[in-house]
Amino acid sequence: MTQRISRRDMLRNTTMAGLGAWVSGVTSASFGSLPSEKLNIACIGIGGRGRANLNALGNQNIVALCDVDDSRAGNAYAKFAKAKKFYDFRKMFDAMPKDIDAVSVSTPDHAHFHPAIAALQLGKHLYCEKPMAHSIEEVRIMTDLARKQKVATQLGVQRHTIGNVHRVIELIQKKAIGEVRECHSWVGGSRGMPG
Template sequence: MKRREFLKNTAVASSVSFLPSAVWPASQDKMLRTAHIGVGGMGAEDLKSVSSHKRVKVVALCDVDSKNLEAALQMHPGARGFSDYRLLFSQMANEIDAVIVSTPDHTHAPASMLAMQLDKPVYCQKPLAHQVSEVRAMRKLAEEKDLITQMGIQVHSFYDYKLATLLIQAGIIGKVRTVRA
């Protein structure tokens, strides 16, 4: 999908917080078909969040850990499972509208780049890549293909996080000595 097509569809996606509204299909009846690369840990949370939307159809799941993949497939029995994202794309590229990359950090750029080469918008967990050169290549490809991309920074955009940052910067709570999570 191209940027112009996405921008026609800006009103629908508010209930899935991290998918840009421009990614959603124009027709209210059309499902957004997603592929999820990395479905353990944060990937499981991303999968749960995205698939909770009534207009999302999870069509492909990928994880190198068979336990993670099996658990995700049980939750989404209509999806196809893969242990290699390259195979997923070679077999299903025409059946996917958007890709969510939630793999270990060192594979974010390669998986995202391949998705973008196939004209798929990408949501990628942070960090976007390991090398600045990878980020630049991703940006260049997204611009060339006129694609929507987004990096996951949900926690950093929460009101409480912003408030805490402001309180610390303003010196209101004094010197921070220890932080426990």
């Protein structure tokens, strides 16, 4: 009997447990037979958010790490020493297209589309950080290709599904707190404010 995972369950699991839960859903029970219940995963972009995603995947087979900036990669190369190291995702896909089951794309926001498309063209399951792309046309291209390849995909939406965020949106839309005139945000890390 084939077990199917509903979209709602997949979103809930990924929100609660991050990328690790998404990977748990891509098993032989839902996508046919795999050689093992562990996936061979390539991670593109392993600094910042990518590092958090990579750590959530620690129970899977990390077969490739790809980042253009060694200083942002932190200790990922040492922690996943068996993984092959690449600076260019195109070279990674050329070198090991059959060794990868799924791909995590956690590059800077402006650089998600091209590595995601390359992964989808090879028929790889895909986790892509937000924003998925920078135009509706790019999103449609990705969506159509994922559907054609029959692969599982997930868009990272951490923080956007937290109850308090929905409550604030509701209060603003109902004008319960008046007109919002100013908004403050916090940016962590050593890079400082963007812009």
